[in-house]
Amino acid sequence: xxxxxxxxxxxxxxxxxxxxxxxxxxxxxxxxxxxxxxxxxxxxxxxxxxxxxxxxxxxxxxxxxxxxxxxxxxxxxxxxxxxxxxxxxxxxxxxxxxxxxxxxxxxxxxxxxxxxxxxxxxxxxxxxxxxxxxxxxxxxxxxxxxxxxxxxxxxxxxxxxxxxxxxxxxxxxxxxxxxxxxxxxxxxxxxxxxxxxxxxxxxxxxxxxxxxxxxxxxxxxxxxxxxxxxxxxxxxxxxxxxxxxxxxxxxxxxxxxxxxxxxxxxxxxxxxxxxxxxxxxxxxxxxxxxxxxxxxxxxxxxxxxxxxxxxxxxxxxxxxxxxxxxxxxxxxxxxxxxxxxxxxxxxxxxxxxxxxxxxxxxxxxxxxxxxxxxxxxxxxxxxxxxxxxxxxxxxxxxxxxxxxxxxxxxxxxxxxxxxxxxxxxxxxxxxxxxxxxxxxxxxxxxxxxxxxxxxxxxxxxxxxxxxxxxxxxxxxxxxxxxxxxxxxxxxxxxxxxxxxxxxxxxxxxxxxxxxxxxxxxxxxxxxxxxxxxxxxxxxxxxxxxxxxxxxxxxxxxxxxxxxxxxxxxxxxxxxxxxxxxxxxxxxxxxxxxx
Numbered sequence: 001x002x003x004x005x006x007x008x009x010x011x012x013x014x015x016x017x018x019x020x021x022x023x024x025x026x027x028x029x030x031x032x033x034x035x036x037x038x039x040x041x042x043x044x045x046x047x048x049x050x051x052x053x054x055x056x057x058x059x060x061x062x063x064x065x066x067x068x069x070x071x072x073x074x075x076x077x078x079x080x081x082x083x084x085x086x087x088x089x090x091x092x093x094x095x096x097x098x099x100x101x102x103x104x105x106x107x108x109x110x111x112x113x114x115x116x117x118x119x120x121x122x123x124x125x126x127x128x129x130x131x132x133x134x135x136x137x138x139x140x141x142x143x144x145x146x147x148x149x150x151x152x153x154x155x156x157x158x159x160x161x162x163x164x165x166x167x168x169x170x171x172x173x174x175x176x177x178x179x180x181x182x183x184x185x186x187x188x189x190x191x192x193x194x195x196x197x198x199x200x201x202x203x204x205x206x207x208x209x210x211x212x213x214x215x216x217x218x219x220x221x222x223x224x225x226x227x228x229x230x231x232x233x234x235x236x237x238x239x240x241x242x243x244x245x246x247x248x249x250x251x252x253x254x255x256x257x258x259x260x261x262x263x264x265x266x267x268x269x270x271x272x273x274x275x276x277x278x279x280x281x282x283x284x285x286x287x288x289x290x291x292x293x294x295x296x297x298x299x300x301x302x303x304x305x306x307x308x309x310x311x312x313x314x315x316x317x318x319x320x321x322x323x324x325x326x327x328x329x330x331x332x333x334x335x336x337x338x339x340x341x342x343x344x345x346x347x348x349x350x351x352x353x354x355x356x357x358x359x360x361x362x363x364x365x366x367x368x369x370x371x372x373x374x375x376x377x378x379x380x381x382x383x384x385x386x387x388x389x390x391x392x393x394x395x396x397x398x399x400x401x402x403x404x405x406x407x408x409x410x411x412x413x414x415x416x417x418x419x420x421x422x423x424x425x426x427x428x429x430x431x432x433x434x435x436x437x438x439x440x441x442x443x444x445x446x447x448x449x450x451x452x453x454x455x456x457x458x459x460x461x462x463x464x465x466x467x468x469x470x471x472x473x474x475x476x477x478x479x480x481x482x483x484x485x486x487x488x489x490x491x492x493x494x495x496x497x498x499x500x501x502x503x504x505x506x507x508x509x510x511x512x513x514x515x516x517x518x519x520x521x522x523x524x525x526x527x528x529x530x531x532x533x534x535x536x537x538x539x540x541x542x543x544x545x546x547x548x549x550x551x552x553x554x555x556x557x558x559x560x561x562x563x564x565x566x567x568x569x570x571x572x573x574x575x576x577x578x579x580x581x582x583x584x585x586x587x588x589x590x591x592x593x594x
Contacts, residue, residue, distance in 0.1 A: 009191055009194065009195035009198065009199070010188060010191040010192060010195055012191075013187045013188070013190065013191030013194070014184060014187055014188060014191065016187070017180075017183050017184055017187040018180070018184065021176060021179065021180040021183055022180075024176070025172075025173065025176035025180070028172055028176065029169050029172060029173065029176075030136070032165065032168055032169055032172060033136055033162075033165055033169065034136060036141075036162065036164070036165035036168075037134050037136060037141055037165075038134075040083075040141045040143075040160055041132055041134055041141075041143065043081070043082070043083060044082070044132065044143045044145075044158065045132075046081075047078060047081050047082055048130075048145055053074070053078065054147075056074045057071060057074055057075075057147050057149065057156075058147055058148060058149055059149075060149050060150040067149045067150065067152055067154065068093050068095075068101035068102050068154065069102075070149075071093050071102070071147075071149065071154060071156065072091075072093060072102045075091060075093075075156065076091075079091070082158060083160075084158065086104040086105065087163075088160060088161055088162075088163040088164055089158065089159070089160040089161075090103070090104045090158070090159050090160075091104070091156075091157075091158055092111060092156075092157040092158075092159065093154055093155070093156055093157070094111075094117075094121070094154065094155045094157060095152070095153070095154060095155075096121065096125055096152070096153035096154065096155070098113065098121050098155075101154070111157075114140070114142050114144075114159075115131070115133060116131030116132060116133055116142050116143060116144045117131060117142065117144045117155065117157055118131075119131035119133075119144065120144030120145065120146045120155045120157070121144075121146075121155055124144065124145075124146035124155070125146050125153050125155075128146060129146075130143065130144065130145050130146070131143065131144035131145075132144075139161070139162055140159060140160060140161050140162055141159075141160040141162060142157065142158065142159045142160065143157075143158050144156070144157045145157075198229070201225070201229045201230075201232075201233060202229070204221050204222075204233070205221065205232070205233060205236055208221045208236060208240065209236075212240055212243065215247070217240055217241070217243070217244035220237050220240075221233050221236060221237055261279070261281040262281055262282065264281065264283060265283060265351075266283060266348055266349060266350050266351075267280075267281060267283040267284030267285075267286070267287045267288070267347075267348070267349030267350075268280065268281050268283070268284060268346070268347070268348055268349070269281075269284045269292065269301065269346075269347045269349070270336075270344060270345070270346050270347075271297075271298045271308070271344050271345045271346075271347070272342075272344045273312065273343055273344050275297045275298035275299060275308050276294070276297060276298075277292060277293070277294060277296045277297070277298075278344060280292040283349070284349055287324065287327065287329055287349050287351055288301065288324060288329075288349070289324055289325065298345065301347075302320070302322075302331065302333065302347060304322070305320035305321075305322055305331055305333070306318050306320055306333055308345060311333045311334075311335060311345045312335050312343075312345060313335075314333075314334070314335060316334070317332055317333060317334035317335075318332075318333045318334075319331065319332055319333070320333060326353070327351060327353045328351070328352050328353045328356050329349050329350070329351060329352070330349075330350045330351075330352045331347060331348070331349060331350075332347070332348040332350070333345060333346075333347050334346050334348075373413060373416060376409035376410070376412050376413045376416075377409075377413070379405060379406075379409045380406050380409045380410065383402045383403075383405050383406050384406060386402060387399065387402055387403075416551070420551070422555055433475075433476040433479065433562060433563070433588070434476045434478070434479075435474055435475060435476055435587055435588075436474070436475075436476070436477055437472050437473070437474050438472060438473065438475070438477045439470070439472050440470045440471065440472065440473045440505070440512045440583075441466060441469075441470035441505070443477065443480065443481060443484070444464070444466055444470070444484070444503065444505045444514060445464070445466070446481070447481065447484045447485065447488060447503070448462070448464045448503055450485065451485070451488045451489065451492065454489075454492055455492055455501060458492060458495070458497045458498075458499075459497045459498045460492060460495060460497070460498065460499050460500065460501050461499070461500045461501070462501050462503070463500070463501070463502045463503065464502075464503050464504075465502060465503070465504040465505075466503075466504070466505045466506070467505065467506040467507060470505060470506070470507060470512060471507065471512065471585055472585075473512055473583055473584070473585050473586075473587070474584075474585070474586055474587030475563055475583060475587060475588075476559075476563070479559045479563075480559070480563070480583070482555075482556070482559065483556040483559050483560060483567070483581060484514060484581065486552045486553065486555070486556045487514075487516045487556065487579045487581065488501070488503065488516055489552075490552065490553070490579075491516050491518040491520060491577070491579075494518075494520045494521050494577075495518045495519065495520030495521070495576070496520065496521070499518060499519050499520055499576075500518065500519050501516065501517070501518045502515075502516070502517045502518075503515075503516055504516075504517070507585075510584060510585050510586065511565075511582050511583060511584055511585060512582070512583055512585060513580060513581065513582045513583075514580070514581040515570065515578055515579070515580045515581075516578070516579050517570075517572065517576065517577075517578040518576045518577055518578075519574065519575050519576035520575070520576050520577060521575075521576075522575055522576050522577045523569070523577055528569055531553060531569065532553050532554055532556075532557040532567070533554065560581065560583075562588065563583055563584070563587070563588050564584060564588040564589065565581065565582050565583040565584065566580075566581075566582040567579070567580070567581055567582075568580050
């Protein structure tokens, strides 16, 4: 309760009024007492400085027997000026020995010899000085005046008990108490009103701040005044609006980052300074092939790559690499919020497995191209050198044979270069398909007719099994014939003489298909995933002997992929190989039912 601002303001106002009234009351009471004290001595001084009064007091008449009585009569004549009433202010006359000669009627109380009276009886009788020392703390006022009347010395002593001043002081004290009570009541009422005026806007600001803490920005505080509190309220409303906009922007950015972290291909793991996981995305768990939870630590995941303290002390970032099963992961380890308690380490994980494979494939490709070109070049150089060194000595038949070898090797190089140029155009998307509508059945029939004689030379049995009424398709006829010819030519080449080759064609849904099935040497199961790679051969010696470059199936696969078709090896029982070609009837970029 006492912690309330409302209560504090009321208590301050009450204490302020109470302190003010006490100070004013004390000041007034002291001022009244001092006034009466000053007035008493001023009155005494004014009366006794009259020369006529002193003449009457000091002159002794002839035959006078009682000087004290004469003095009393003189003083009684000016009792009104002296204020002597024998009740509050009394008159005494003492002889020089201090014996009381005159006192108020009926008083039998012995006289107390005060400091002023003692001074007048001792020092004053000799010097004539009056005992009129004042003291605000005493409960009486007195004055002792020594005089000499004839040969005798007397002391006129006037004593005031301050009853009048005390009565007035008491009345004033009661008045001050009444004013204090009235002032306290008014001050309490006014302080309640004032505190209500001041506290109510502050309470509204407090409620508004609590709403902001609960992220409720819909409520605006009403501005009821144009004073400092009103300005503060208006500023608070503006601040709430800006805070709402800022939090909205922060929330939007956080949502963007959360979405980015959630769906990005690279893995991200954030750690605190003590190595605990702060955040991780699903990609990181997939790459590391383990669950990443709150109990996972930096040392468990990346402790072997780089020490945590080393990463925290790194000026920029560290790079590392680790292998998880068959995957190669590239790591970027960087500290964030360096020097702060909430700092830590951020690890970005990038899967470079495909890059490594591509680099390996590029190295193999360069090596294969070099090897494929070096072999015919070596043969051409050897035979040409032999012809040059033995010009005129070589029989015409031998010379013709050598020239035939050179011509064959040149044609082989030409085929390799043409195939490489075709693949290059495919890679750079510079070889556009020449789409047209043609009969798929006629194309298969033309293929059969074109390879029939070649199959007869190898004593193969070539069978055509084609569904009737095959539709027209949209494709690059020349390229599709090239693919078909490559498949059938491989079957003829790699099937021992006297084998069986079946060319089947048909339709399924919105696609047409072609299957070439032979009973040749086939392809081992372990080599099948790489059969469409460039320069890949199952039996390199036999492939070169048959004139192959290892690029035919790669080119065929590129052509089929550009047609959005499918070229695959079928599983079959028994020896040989079955290759299946599928093409869309409506051509590439056409969405249909599969």
